[in-house]
Amino acid sequence: MLILAIETCLGECSVALLKGYSVISYILESRAHKQSEKLILMIEQALEENNTTYEELDYLAVSNGPGSFTGIRIGVATANAIAFAAGKKVIGINCLEIIAFGKNEKICSVLDAGRNQVYAQKFINRIPHSTIELIEYSQVNEFADGFKIIGNKFVEEINIPNAKNVGMVALKYLQNSNTKLLNEVDPLYIRSPDAKIKTI
Structure with missing residues (x-):
């Protein structure tokens, strides 16, 4: 392949x-x-x-x-x-799933989103354990409670x-027969001009 x-x-x-x-x-x-x-x-x-x-x-x-x-x-x-x-x-x-690749543990993947915000998602043994969230940097530790924080900024490990x-x-x-293969993919922006920041 x-x-x-x-x-x-x-x-x-x-x-x-x-x-x-x-x-x-x-x-x-x-x-x-x-x-x-x-x-x-x-x-x-x-x-x-x-x-x-x-x-x-x-x-x-x-x-x-x-x-x-x-x-x-x-x-x-x-x-x-x-x-x-x-x-x-x-x-x-x-x-965020790319960041979690190869990590057989509880991971919170984080990407700097600017404006003191981050994109964050939790994984357990590389399997998603939450949706992707746009949160304030000050909320990362609360969101990631019990998960190792890795990513490109504000993290325990740079990845x-x-x-x-x-x-x-x-x-x-x-390798999963249930995966739908596409002729084209859509961008995953998460933030839009009128996006509201999630509070937790």
Whole structure:
């Protein structure tokens, strides 16, 4: 199974090509400048390094949020365009689940949402134990009570989403016969201009 995985939700941009559970190519661009232009070049580089074409891919996987509105839009639009052109299915992976990947314990994944707020979700042995919430930073410890806090800011352990883990989480879903495969995925923004902050 050959999967092209894309991660762009937090400003960094990464691409991975996975053959089963083996990562055969991984490219990271840590600067957000001209992210959309660099992403296509990175994808083409990963394919060329492995003498692979878009048509030879089995699936695409992309982090679809929450995170940077611009980053989410670029990653999702690129994955959907490739899936459409190559006639492939694409799977969207929640960034908070990517953070929890490989953690066989009680985890509260946290992403900085700006405005002294965070996106947060709890997992037990990588299985979601709550919905995604947009909460005040001051509420994180209360929300995460009894769970280890990991993520990109205000946390016990730094863990940044990357394309390798996007692909690994996608493989978990692809092995489940109940997973619905899509022709395109929708962005998962969570916050909207008139969003109300959840209090707990």
